[in-house]
Amino acid sequence: MISCLIIDDEPHAVEILRAYVDQIPFLKLCGVTNNPIEVMNEINEGKIDLIFLDIHMPQISGIDFIKLIQGKCKIILTTAYSEYALAGFENEVIDYLLKPISFERFLKAAQRAMNLSIPSYIEKWKTEDDYMFVKTEAKGKILKVAFKDIHYIEGLKNYVSIFTDTERIIALLNIKDLEGILPDSDFMRVHKSYIISVEKIKAIDGNQIILKNSVEKIPLGETYRPKFFETLRSKVVGLKK
Incomplete structure (x- = not known):
């Protein structure tokens, strides 16, 4: 199970992302916020595996936030602006979703996150799940x-x-x-x-x-x-x- 967050200041986008996460069995939504700073403790404690992150937000930009957390969890960018794709991949995001996001495209990104997470979840599955x-x-x-x-x-x-x-x-x-x-x-x-x-x-x-x-x-x-x-x-x- 991948623990994820949605960080986005657009209510309609959040509603869509929340609905998509609910349809994917291996994703567990741990929270939604429009202020990335609010979830720094959870990220630093290793409680979050994946973030669906918007770029344009009031407190701090998505790109600056990625640099701040220093690879502590995986990032999928969700934005309406294609010009940030290069900056995203330079900061090692695992996917870049352009709004409006289709479920098929969201599922592909989620599966990519799952595939990249397989090594780190092997021991969890062996000891916790049947x-x-x-x-x-x-x-x-x-x-x-x-x-x-x-x-x-x-x-x-x-x-x-x-x-x-x-x-x-x-x-x-x-x-x-x-x-x-x-x-x-x-x-x-x-x-x-x-x-x-x-x-x-x-x-x-x-x-x-x-x-x-x-x-x-x-x-x-x-x-x-x-x-x-x-x-x-x-x-x-x-x-x-």
Whole structure:
């Protein structure tokens, strides 16, 4: 979950941004203000991950505010003025949204923020949550997936197939990023193209893994075989120590 703020002095723009944030499951709105100085404490304490920031405001300009916070959180600029784009990117904003902002464009910027945040959220997801949100192949569709429902994941070129109790979900994510998000205690990489749920293992037959309620046999790659059996060693009766 990405904690975000809206900093904008235009009521209509705030209303639209608030409505957009409410539609995106991985965004949590922590506040709205037209005075950036009011939220400096929250930013300095690391409570905010992302700010949707207008440029023209009474107390301090958006560009000056970005310089003031020194990279403590990610910034998406929201403005009616295209001439500030270069200044924005020179200050490492992650996107630049021109008003009026469409939901499709807003979603693209939010997804970019999510993708950039994956490394910093890996440990949070492992310790705090038992689910994840994934962007699917369907335009604008994001699904919540419970870890306990996942049987296995197959990595393809630029996406993964997540096989659950009831469906196959095609997610726009690579298998390496997904491996980092999934809890180590519950999932294992067993092949360059496969991650499995340890709880769903039914049998191991040579270099193939058979899962519960599945006809699919998952290949066990040579590279992953030593770690796989080392992890299972304490649970396998009769395996030589």
